[in-house]
Amino acid sequence: MRHVYWIGGGSGAGKSTIARRLADRHGWRLYATDDVMGDHARRTTPEQAPLLHAFMAMDMDERWVDRSPETMLETFHWFRGEGFGLIVEDLLRMPPQPRVVVEGFRLLPHLVQPLLTEPGHAVWLLPTPEFRQSAITGRATPGGRFTDRTSDPERANRNIAARDHMFTERLREETARLRLPAVTVNPTMSEDELAERVSGIFGL
Template identity: 75%
Template sequence: MQRHEEEAEALELPARLRHVYWIGGGSGAGKSTVARRLASRFGMRLYATDDVMRDHAGRTTPGEAPLLHAFMAMDMDERWVNRSPEVMLETFHWFRGEGFGLIVEDLLRMPGDRGVIVEGFRLLPRLVKPLLAVPGHAVWLLPTPDFRRAAVRSRSAPSDGFVRRTSDPATAARNLAERDRMFTERLAGETELLRLPTVRVDTTVSEDALCARVAAAFGL
């Protein structure tokens, strides 16, 4: 009986989330900026997955999210200096989908009287696709390395400042940049395989143009 109820609930989810628009993508692609501007322009609610990471970590158990709790137990060097970018990629909890169900829970609790734009790198294509009642309600922003470097330099506060709390910030920053590059490549492959919309973001794309492309992809 429980299995049938879970299957029925899974079938209902796309309809219940029909008003949700998803913006995923690589680090430094402009997801937050685009989501904020589109939410304001079209009168939608905004849900930023980065903002709820601490809350979601506190709502999980080691059994539910083993990679997350292993990460939480590491010191800063163990996280960012002593491991290779490849290991960092494969064991990073959010990249493996841990806690994604909590995003869905939060969205289901929100009123459905108007659209919601949800954004963040945690929106993995393979997890979002089964939730889409409208295929065009999701897009992934894929930054080129040059664009991400330019975005990092343009920020007023030092980007990824937590690397400064390691014993070797330069190595930590290189590891993080390589991990994020590989993650973006993985997103590109996964979106292509699943035939999901993407927008390639490079240094020639203005903020206005990027917002316009995402709005067009959403059919807004």
């Protein structure tokens, strides 16, 4: 796994943007963990990923409206590492050249750390609530957000924002405890600045 670079972090932190920039700049392969979630869900059984299959059985309100942000955090399958082994399987099937940059919130520090040949091959981007809100707002599409399919989109969005903030703080504590690189991303930081910070951590 010496050829793999990892960019984890909270939702709306700029992971995809920075990973794409690095891949384009250096001719690397890009592996976006969000893009393979459906495939990974199909490759698991309820015994292998019980939280994932329980989530799949819920309707939209059960997922995003009816439960507390704390419960959503503790039971969200990707936040608990379910399916991470499938990410590793996919990466091991790839040739060692070109290098690969992997991005996504599914890259939990304690799961990535054992795979690192050196700490500088991974970084976690930790968005402030203000940065995350700005990023999510900027992603709005004509069809609306998926929470529009709930009975109470406003409450669903609040629940998700609170859950994601707690997840980011958990990442902050875990990266500090494991002494892994992390960057706090706030609204004053430009995309160019963030790309340079990550490039510096990677030693590029």
